[in-house]
Amino acid sequence: MENKDRDLTYENVIQLDDAKTASRNFIANVFMWMFLALGISAFFAYLFANDLSLMRLLINTETSGLSALGMVVVFSPLAFVMIMNFGFNRISFPVLVALFIAYSSLMGISLSFIFLAYTAGSIAALFLVAALVFGVMAVAGYITHQDLTSFGSLMMMGLVGIILASVVNMFIHSAQLDMIISYVGVAVFVGLTAYKVQMLKQIGSGLEYGDATGKKLALIGAMSLYITFINLFLSLLRIFGRRR
Numbered sequence: 001m002e003n004k005d006r007d008l009t010y011e012n013v014i015q016l017d018d019a020k021t022a023s024r025n026f027i028a029n030v031f032m033w034m035f036l037a038l039g040i041s042a043f044f045a046y047l048f049a050n051d052l053s054l055m056r057l058l059i060n061t062e063t064s065g066l067s068a069l070g071m072v073v074v075f076s077p078l079a080f081v082m083i084m085n086f087g088f089n090r091i092s093f094p095v096l097v098a099l100f101i102a103y104s105s106l107m108g109i110s111l112s113f114i115f116l117a118y119t120a121g122s123i124a125a126l127f128l129v130a131a132l133v134f135g136v137m138a139v140a141g142y143i144t145h146q147d148l149t150s151f152g153s154l155m156m157m158g159l160v161g162i163i164l165a166s167v168v169n170m171f172i173h174s175a176q177l178d179m180i181i182s183y184v185g186v187a188v189f190v191g192l193t194a195y196k197v198q199m200l201k202q203i204g205s206g207l208e209y210g211d212a213t214g215k216k217l218a219l220i221g222a223m224s225l226y227i228t229f230i231n232l233f234l235s236l237l238r239i240f241g242r243r244r
Helices: 002-049 052-056 068-086 093-111 120-143 149-172 175-205 212-240
Strands: none
Touching: 002 052, 002 093, 002 175, 002 212, 068 093, 068 212, 093 212, 120 175, 120 212, 149 175, 175 212
16 A cells, blocks of 8 residues: 555655656747747848838838738738737648748738837837846736736737727827826736746646647747737837837
């Protein structure tokens, strides 16, 4: 009886260690893809912002608005997100990677517009601030033992509120409302960072590292964190960025 108890205890310890290892590997894979996405986006944003001929492809010189290509660049990333999420089970991993890279590239091109509105110095400084805040909250979400499910639900409600308020502000063009949205956005995206990392940690602990589904989930998780980081950065930029 004593030997059986010891065997069960030993097996439980091994299973716990395996779950922790799987979770760490999964999270590492998530952040690897996220950093790749940020690198691709930064490259295309810098390329288009510093090449007038490329920027002219996105802007209609007669109306000073977006060209047809500019409209595609701005709105197509949403289509990529929907395709990747809703087609998760049907799309193969290599195709999902290709979509992820295309999505990151288009997001980078669309982000090049911020260089027209803000100084390069403030963009760089606030990107670093966003990275620091994001990193701190990611670590907090990973190491905390408190269940953030209820907190995450509250943050998701806040996100829905931000989206609705942003749609309304597209028609009323209120600078005050835009600033309120930005402040609320910082709080919401900071909170979502911790919640999402904890959620991904829990997902990773139940996966076998190297499994095809696990790789696809890591890619989707990376996209989710990438979107959260970009929105945190843009919210900070709208509040503290120095305009040209």
